[in-house]
Amino acid sequence: xxxxxxxxxxxxxxxxxxxxxxxxxxxxxxxxxxxxxxxxxxxxxxxxxxxxxxxxxxxxxxxxxxxxxxxxxxxxxxxxxxxxxxxxxxxxxxxxxxxxxxxxxxxxxxxxxxxxxxxxxxxxxxxxxxxxxxxxxxxxxxxxxxxxxxxxxxxxxxxxxxxxxxxxxxxxxxxxxxxxxxxxxxxxxxxxxxxxxxxxxxxxxxxxxxxxxxxxxxxxxxxxxxxxxxxxxxxxxxxxxxxxxxxxxxxxxxxxxxxxxxxxxxxxxxxxxxxxxxxxxxxxxxxxxxxxxxxxxxxxxxxxxxxxxxxxxxxxxxxxxxxxxxxxxxxxxxxxxxxxxxxxxxxxxxxxxxxxxxxxxxxxxxxxxxxxxxxxxxxxxxxxxx
Numbered sequence: 001x002x003x004x005x006x007x008x009x010x011x012x013x014x015x016x017x018x019x020x021x022x023x024x025x026x027x028x029x030x031x032x033x034x035x036x037x038x039x040x041x042x043x044x045x046x047x048x049x050x051x052x053x054x055x056x057x058x059x060x061x062x063x064x065x066x067x068x069x070x071x072x073x074x075x076x077x078x079x080x081x082x083x084x085x086x087x088x089x090x091x092x093x094x095x096x097x098x099x100x101x102x103x104x105x106x107x108x109x110x111x112x113x114x115x116x117x118x119x120x121x122x123x124x125x126x127x128x129x130x131x132x133x134x135x136x137x138x139x140x141x142x143x144x145x146x147x148x149x150x151x152x153x154x155x156x157x158x159x160x161x162x163x164x165x166x167x168x169x170x171x172x173x174x175x176x177x178x179x180x181x182x183x184x185x186x187x188x189x190x191x192x193x194x195x196x197x198x199x200x201x202x203x204x205x206x207x208x209x210x211x212x213x214x215x216x217x218x219x220x221x222x223x224x225x226x227x228x229x230x231x232x233x234x235x236x237x238x239x240x241x242x243x244x245x246x247x248x249x250x251x252x253x254x255x256x257x258x259x260x261x262x263x264x265x266x267x268x269x270x271x272x273x274x275x276x277x278x279x280x281x282x283x284x285x286x287x288x289x290x291x292x293x294x295x296x297x298x299x300x301x302x303x304x305x306x307x308x309x310x311x312x313x314x315x316x317x318x319x320x321x322x323x324x325x326x327x328x329x330x331x332x333x334x335x336x337x338x339x340x341x342x343x344x345x346x347x348x349x350x351x352x353x354x355x356x357x358x359x360x361x362x363x364x365x366x367x368x369x370x371x372x373x374x375x376x377x378x379x380x381x382x383x384x385x386x
Contacts, residue, residue: 003343003350009314009335012351016087016341021195022188023173024086028337030169031281037289038281041312044289048321049380056367063359063371067306067329068154068251068273070126073103074356075371076319079275079310079331080107080130080156085114085205086179087341089198092119094345095336098352100125107156107331110143115208120150128154130255132161133233133240143209144247155248156275157241160256162234165283242269255310258293260300263307273306273328280311280333291322298326316358320366324374 006012017025031038063074078095085091092106092114099106105126108119119127129147134140147155169175179189179199189196199205210231233240245252254266255275266274276290276297290311298307306329309322313332322330339351368374 003347006339006342006347006350007354009338009351012338012342012347013334015343015347016338019192019195020087020341021179021192023170023175023179024195025341026169026173027083027175028087028334028341030167031285032165032167032283033285035281035285037278037285037287040289040292041278041281042314042318044291044312045315045318045321047382048291048325049382050317050321050324050362050366051378051380052365053367053378056369058364058367058369061360061363061369063356063363065329065371067105067308068126068128068253070105070153070251072105072126072329074359075323075329076313076352076355076359077104077126077128077329077331078106078336079277079333080109080112080128081333081337082109082111083113083207084337084340086199087337088344088347089202090340090344090348093122094340094348096123096125096127097345098336098348099123101349102352102356104352105153108152110209111207112209113205113207116143116146116150116152118208120147120152126154127152128156128253130156130158131244132158132231133236133244134231135233136231139210140244141247144244146209148248154251154253154272155244156253156255157244158255158279159236159241160258160277160279160283162232162236164229165279165285167282238265238269241266241271245270253306253308257297258288258290260296263297263301263305267301267305271305273308274301275308275310275331276327277310291318291325294322294325294327302326316355316360316362319355319359320362320371320374321379323371324376324378326376 001015065072065075095106096119100123107128107130109130110132129152131143251272253273253275254271256277257263257274263274278287290309307327308329308331309327310331313330319330336348339347
């Protein structure tokens with residue numbers, strides 16, 4: 001399979017699996033426990049059908065939306081994901097450049113492999129920084145200050161990772177950062193010489209947003225689970241989130257909201273948006289899929305806060321279903337991480353260009369001139385009659 005033969009997320013996944021050593025691929029691909037929630041995140045979209053309107057006289061569409069104060073050309077953006085240079089040496093640069101070219105927003109992880117400053121200077125594309133509340137409060141405040149200086153447009157506080165999920169695939173493969181050669185992993189690295197040579201002979205792997213405060217993940221071999229369990233503050237509460245909103249002073253999302261009550265609390269503390277997310281099925285297995293929870297959350301807080309569906313998106317129709325249900329926009333990680341691993345910048349650009357085209361084509365087929373014309377009358381659950 002070649003990059004030009006990839007037309008959907010599943011194709012990029014197949015190519016990524018061929019190009020990555022086993023521990024690295026399964027870090028992207030895996031979830032927590034039995035991975036029930038991981039599978040459900042995408043399957044949830046298939047339980048609702050689209051009902052198009054025809055003879056609508058539509059010959060062009062406007063797919064633009066405004067999210068976190070930024071005008072995007074289409075309602076799908078890059079969710080922040082960690083350690084992207086493990087998947088391809090282009091790393092976050094590929095995401096930033098594609099976001100600028102296609103007119104969308106990209107997220108940057110606290111545990112990213114390019115610095116806040118580098119990415120701030122690299123592109124004028126809308127930029128979202130994903131932050132945790134660390135045990136070291138000085139690190140948290142320093143990250144916020146660095147984002148302000150580097151011109152980031154929005155902040156997203158991840159709230160569902162006070163302890164790491166039980167990611168059994170990582171235990172089995174021995175996944176660490178930086179990667180560690182073990183008898184179990186040696187063969188996999190050996191039969192992927194392209195990845196191995198790029199990793200060994202290019203610049204040293206680093207987590208520059210946190211390496212000034214901890215060696216974990218940069219120079220000390222550790223699993224991401226060790227980092228989360230050792231560095232994140234477990235006792236975070238609504239007062240912590242409210243203080244961060246005040247400290248940041250700009251567009252602010254709370255990422256990891258799944259309940260109606262929590263959505264209402266986000267409105268109360270003055271958040272701009274909520275990211276309805278279960279961390280890609282990597283935390284609490286058995287939890288609901290974001291799309292399954294969307295209707296109840298929209299009914300409770302729709303119109304008072306932006307609602308972003310994060311997770312499980314693999315097709316343009318998934319985005320249209322979320323918007324018809326009342327979401328503001330969608331975001332995702334695996335949809336572009338597979339493509340990054342498959343082909344670097346070219347892979348990410350191809351994957352997102354295909355998704356953008358799907359959204360435009362499917363909106364035409366729905367008989368809508370713009371995404372604001374999507375509504376619940378265009379959705380039908382499989383269990384419903386008529």
